[in-house]
Amino acid sequence: MNQAEVSKLVSKLRIKVPPKHRKLPNPKGPEGRLDKLRKTVTGLIKYERIELNYNRADEARQYAERLISEAIRHGDCHKPTMDTANFWLLEKELVHKLFKVLVPRFENSSVAYTKLYNAPKPQYARVLDKAVLELKGNPYPELGNKQTNNKYFIQNILLDAAKHEYRQAKYAEVANKIGQAGNETSPVNTENAEKLNEKPMSS
């Protein structure tokens, strides 16, 4: 049974926070864990999209979210926040990026500042889960495919090609039949040919 710490006020994170931290085991203990996470957070702020192991990505994501929310909450004139940014960002030009680029970008956002994707991994392979961690509003093309109606999607191109092939085959069949019927000339056959002609066009 604990009492909540009241000396500090923090904004609520918009991501799911697990009840316990991951240890990210290493010989240097908790200090080494933070060192690992510092490198990851620095990389995330610098490159805006990184691919790494899932555990470390999920852990680093929480710290990156906290860092950005602190920067938004206190601004760049608050000394403890500046110290924290200085600790977490190993390259010092990124401190400027945090306060001058990321804070204006996320100031009015009502959702999380980062996004975590599960990355693909080889089937039946014993490898760690991979993930892609990115800052929202980054300049790279989107990873998720939300626009399923796009005609340039590979699935849609293949489907169109298959439809086209099917139609061509039918036309050839009908043309053959007409060619055979031309010798005998019966009206029923021509009607059938018209119906066949309409079907693939409508589908």
Added chain:
Amino acid sequence: MALAIRRSTSDIFCAAKWFIRRDCRVLSTLPEKAEVEVATVTKKEKHIRTRGSRNSALENRFVYPEFLPDPNPNWRNSLREKLERADMLKRRNQIDIPEFYVGSILAVTVADQHSQGKTNKFVGICIERKGCGLRAEFTLRNVVDHQGIEVRYDLYDPTIQIIQVLRLEKRLDEKLFYLRDALPEYSTFPFDMDPEILPEGTPVPLNPVQVKLKPRPWLERWERQDLKGVSNIEEHLKEKDRVRRELRATPWEKYDLMKQYRQTIPIEDQNDIWAEVNSQLQQLHMTRKKMSRKRTFSTPKTQLG
């Protein structure tokens, strides 16, 4: 110039901050500087006003910390927390649980069927406050007949009859367990102590007293705890202890943002809680104030009689 200020106040605000930080008064001409200062002042005032209006309820967290739930999400239960808060308010309607902090001196009277007069009064300094909800508790410490005594009370215990604050003050540390190893005069308080009344509206005073520890052995390794309220800790240390203190230091912990986050209740959750209980707490506070005023008027009569 004025128009320019109105259009891009934020830019000029940044510039002003830079100026103030660097103190580059030589670079700026006088009229410009004056305007810039006005802009900064208005911004700052706005900031303070918004903060004040937003934080009036949030300030409750210092006075009523037990109304905040346990930050461990495994032990959270929104329904239970809500019911507990209602029960706490009901109990506060029954007896006056005053504002007090670690370091304040309290007198607590509990019902005790075995004592003469069926009540038992204990006076001491509050060395710890912990727990949340109905299980909130505090510990009082005193030295009686050269023997250190500590009594732990549940804040919402129904057998408690009176909680009286004899001296309202804070100390330099969050917990005062080091009084157990300090000289006894620092935790000795007479049982017939008179309550000291603070004038209304004054902030809670901070007592900057630094205690002297007895020589070792100690109950805990005080040298590793970064205590501000102890003056002579270095006297009792050997070289070995200093080396181990360095080895065991965790200077990175203050940057562990998620550790801090897991120890606190976020501001959005707190707003919900204080919105629920704030009006009732304010009402209770006002009624207690009126009652105390009445009591002060009645005391001279009894002295005359």
